[in-house]
Amino acid sequence: MPELPEVETTVRGLARVLEGQRIAALRVNRPDLRRPFPADLVQAMTGATVTGLGRRAKYGLVHTDRARTLVFHLGMSGRWRIDPENADRHDHLVLHTVSGHVLALNDPRRFGSVDLVDSPTLGLWPPFAAMGPEPLGDDFTPASLHRALAGRSAAIKLLLLDQRIVAGLGNIYVCEALHRAAIRPTRPGGTVSRKALERLVPAIKGVLAESIAAGGSTIRDYAQPDGELGYFARDWRVYGREGESCACGGTIERFAQGGRSSWWCRRCQK
């Protein structure tokens, strides 16, 4: 899926056309992404008014005047298409607002999800219950990360992908943040020095904030909901740049870690 910046960009795009609007109709074309849609999704959301949009980690939140919040995850290839000119075979859920807008949840790989969660206890919903802090939040600090990594032997790269440690990072931004902080991705999490964490936390916040400001990264089938492209991909320093030169003069390498690719520069990441 789109990672945190792409979900944030998506949510902001949806807010422009959904906030305060009443949902006139929903159409379900294929109700089984990662898990089945709620059986009463159409009934529960027809006629509901959207009171606001939000985000928790990589999940998008559509708050309504009903007792439940629509929670979506974009998986690896999901996006919302706003007022699409044509239908697409991967438009699994289509919303129509009273004001005439059409929003299609499109997800070719179908790793995404749509759930309805009781609003007052949203934080107790199982995927949210054990989540770590938002990386852009004030409670994500070098000290808090130090505590979360204490005693952990797994590679820092893998621990930063663990949503219980910090919630919202994915492969791209972990690679980019570790490079910015000059930390080797294989270093055991518990051995990352306090001084390095003082670099890492600002690196994470910085790379995410810069990407959000650029409208997210454009990757394969990802684009902003209105079709605009995000521009952060041009700012990647290591991700997908195997064989290219690092700014330090070293060469960027790729290797498999936890079944996924890591990109790094052995010259400047120690």
Add this chain to the structure above:
DNA sequence: CCCTCGCCCTGCTGGC
């Protein structure tokens, strides 16, 4: 609890 692995699904790319 912690760690690693493999799978879910579809589409695109690159190499032969």
Add this chain to the structure above:
DNA sequence: TGCCAGCAGGGCGAGG
């Protein structure tokens, strides 16, 4: 040109 292996932004459950 055609085919096929490999790879892709995530999350979860199983097993050690």
